[in-house]
Amino acid sequence: MVTIAFSKQEQAVIEELCAEQALSQTALIRQCLRLYQVVHLRAKKGDELAFKNRTTGTVTTLVMLNGPMLNPDFQSPDRSPS
Numbered sequence: 001m002v003t004i005a006f007s008k009q010e011q012a013v014i015e016e017l018c019a020e021q022a023l024s025q026t027a028l029i030r031q032c033l034r035l036y037q038v039v040h041l042r043a044k045k046g047d048e049l050a051f052k053n054r055t056t057g058t059v060t061t062l063v064m065l066n067g068p069m070l071n072p073d074f075q076s077p078d079r080s081p082s
Contacts, residue, residue, distance in 0.1 A: 004029075 050061040
């Protein structure tokens with residue numbers, strides 16, 4: 001059993017994602033851990049993670065130094081600051 005304390009901003013993101021995907025908080029965190037594990041293992045092999053815009057064809061590569069970098073102050077372009 002693990003107890004994690006999230007900031008208000010992090011909790012709001014969790015609740016938003018749960019509502020959008022009809023997931024429990026536990027299911028969302030498990031899904032995040034599985035995704036992080038895949039990203040971490042691929043990064044260790046030298047792979048890059050990129051997103052391709054289906055409309056424009058633009059490819060954005062995420063920079064990973066010693067594994068995925070997490071920025072607690074990151075604001076998605078789709079979300080305005082609260």
